[in-house]
Structures are given as structure tokens and as C-alpha cells.
Amino acid sequence: MGEKEEGKIVLPGDFICATEEYVAGEHTYKDAGGIYSSIFGMVKFDDKAHKIDVEPKVEAPPEIKPGTIVLGEIIVLKSSFAVVGIDRVKGYEDRQVKMEGTIHISNIQDAYISGIDKGFSVGDIVKAKVVSNDPIRLTTVDENMGVIKAFCPVCGIPMEKKGKMLECPKCKNKIPRKVSSEYRTGVF
Numbered sequence: 001m002g003e004k005e006e007g008k009i010v011l012p013g014d015f016i017c018a019t020e021e022y023v024a025g026e027h028t029y030k031d032a033g034g035i036y037s038s039i040f041g042m043v044k045f046d047d048k049a050h051k052i053d054v055e056p057k058v059e060a061p062p063e064i065k066p067g068t069i070v071l072g073e074i075i076v077l078k079s080s081f082a083v084v085g086i087d088r089v090k091g092y093e094d095r096q097v098k099m100e101g102t103i104h105i106s107n108i109q110d111a112y113i114s115g116i117d118k119g120f121s122v123g124d125i126v127k128a129k130v131v132s133n134d135p136i137r138l139t140t141v142d143e144n145m146g147v148i149k150a151f152c153p154v155c156g157i158p159m160e161k162k163g164k165m166l167e168c169p170k171c172k173n174k175i176p177r178k179v180s181s182e183y184r185t186g187v188f
């Protein structure tokens with residue numbers, strides 16, 4: 001038989017190997033000339049039991065396209081754009097996501113903004129909409145987009161929304177932000 005391909009991703013009906021050495025285990029079946037997969041999954045060889053299993057693989061990567069809503073943390077601020085570490089994608093809330101996107105200064109808000117730091121700060125949690133996906137570019141122009149959680153740079157506690165500003169309930173530090181209308185509402 002051919003070489004074993006441990007970890008190979010297979011589709012239903014895919015040939016896995018000939019039957020001389022192995023028996024069909026979970027999510028596989030025997031057919032003419034060999035063992036086939038009955039599901040979308042990953043091939044596992046059990047050498048002790050001479051058995052082949054296919055482990056179900058349900059975690060397809062989330063589809064990111066224009067209009068997709070994402071949640072993430074501001075990880076880098078440059079003069080003309082912010083980098084967002086995306087960790088949630090709307091519609092795929094059960095998935096672990098690890099992606100990056102950028103928000104250009106012109107995509108922060110509708111009105112003029114004098115600097116990127118008037119929109120965001122590193123550590124802010126933002127809700128944003130995908131503009132294009134290769135690479136991922138985001139916008140927070142919509143009223144419900146922007147910062148949904150931020151912490152006081154001095155006290156480290158969550159800030160409160162005061163109009164278009166955020167205010168620390170403890171030290172009364174006031175900072176401008178592109179605040180989402182859903183700030184700290186838990187809506188995603």
C-alpha cells in the first residue's frame with residue numbers, strides 16, 4: 001500500500017488506503033479495493049488495533065466578506081491606521097478566530113478626526129465591519145460600530161460613555177473615542 005497520510009483531510013467517499021493492513025474504524029467504510037471515509041474529517045491511523053478512523057472536522061474557518069461584523073482588540077496604532085486583532089466573527093460565535101484587520105483613519109468615523117488616537121487606544125475592544133477581505137480592511141463609521149469597551153489608562157477600570165467621550169468613573173479622566181452606540185451593552 002501507499003504511504004500513510006496521518007492527519008490528511010478527507011471528504012465523504014475519499015479513498016484512504018488499501019485493506020490489507022487496516023480495518024475500517026469510525027466514520028469509514030470498506031468498498032472495492034480499500035477503506036473510504038464517510039465524512040469530512042481527519043485521518044487517524046491506529047497501529048495497535050490496525051484500524052483507521054476519521055475524526056470529524058467541523059471547524060471550517062469563518063467566512064470573511066464585505067459586510068461581515070467582527071469583534072477584536074486594538075493592538076497597534078500607526079499614524080494613519082489601527083491594527084485590530086480579530087477574535088470573534090458574527091455568525092461564527094462558537095469559533096476560535098485569530099486574524100488581523102486594519103482600520104484606516106478615514107474609516108473611523110463620518111466626521112473629521114484630527115488623529116488616530118482620537119478614535120482608538122491600544123487595548124480597546126472594537127466592533128467593526130469588513131470593507132474588503134484580502135487583506136482584511138475594516139470600518140467603524142456606522143453608529144453602532146467602534147469602541148464597545150475601553151479601560152482607563154490610569155486606573156485600568158472600564159470607562160463610561162459620556163456622549164462622544166469616555167469618562168473614567170474614578171479619576172474622571174475624559175478621552176475622545178469613536179464610541180459605538182452599543183458601548184458596554186454586550187450586543188454583538
Ligand SMILES: [Zn+2]
Binds near residue numbers: 152
Ligand atoms: Zn481613571
